[in-house]
Amino acid sequence: MTKDATTKTDADSPMHATKQRLIGAGLQMLLKHGYNDMGIQALLAATGTPKGSFYHHFRDKEDFALQVLDSYMAAVHDGLDACLQDASRPPLARVRDFFETTQRSYREEGYMGCLIGGLGQELSGISEVFRAKIAECFSAIAGRIAGCLEEARQRGDIPAGCNVRELADLLVDCWEGAALRSRLERKPDALNTMLDFYMGAVAGGGGVGQGTAPA
Template sequence: MTHVTKERLLEAGLAMLLKQGYSDLGIQALLAATQTPKGSFYHHFSSKEDFALQVVDRYMMDVHYGLDLSLGNTSLAPVERVRRFFELSWEKYRQEGYLGCLLGGLGQELSGISPAFRDKIESCFVAIAERITGCLEEAQKQGDLPPDSDPREMADLLVDCWEGAALRSRLRRNSGPLERMLDFYFTAASR
């Protein structure tokens, strides 16, 4: 059974972590924003780190939903399905004020100081790339990608480029870097 209080904390925490990062996330501010007693927080989470790691898990549920929605849309060609996932992501970024990717933000902030976050975030990127690889393999079989291309390397590169573009989008507060990166990548990939 899902706990309403825990879900409320995770949802609020996701928005707060995205906006202000881990270091500036105050548990008291989170509790005030969700009108949650301190004891309830520690009933669900052993520490701030445990909380943030569970927020990442919650975020990944949304990412996998977007992947399912996009990659599972067989009315589109495989390459179009992959692009559609990133277009949906950029629309979400736009709605949130171009704050970017939670994984990228936390990865930049914490990967040098926290092995737990480094490992968690890297495993999330690997999972995303694995899902994309399957669709790119299908595109290759259909002749939409060159036969000598490596779908796994292409998926890893796409995720890497996306994260850089998401950072630039956050800095500029517009979608330009995301659009240009996708156009460049998918033009180059089909050659």
């Protein structure tokens, strides 16, 4: 079995500076332009990289985007680690904290939204590779959140009969929709409203849908 050099994010190699630079700039460009509108030439010009280097480090454009996605997912998992594992806080608060942190990072990027959602929309119709990969990304994130919701369920913070996996998938899905809206409107309101609604509803309760008072 030949060694699969593609799509590896892990750090068994030093990951040369040039490759890092390309992936970093590629993330920004993919967030803004999406896949099809991001040109290799533009990426090389923006980073001052000759073409030979790019095709030395990446098999082709698809391989590159998949590795950018791996890098993005690694950052997401880091965020999940940082938020969900703080055993001193109630599990629902940890989940909320993760999404509030994510929302902050969206703003810092200028409301370009979520790379996974963006590439998913653009490519799921034309690339089985991306479709499957991105579905797996969402599933992985939801899996992490489901674990935290299960803690909440066992503490009685959410109803015992809940299907935590379904609730976690739902949260991720709604989040992506709100992220699109926030991207379109260049403001975080949709994200905040969605999070308030979800947390209110899942915790069993009162006050649902009574956000900001009507004007």
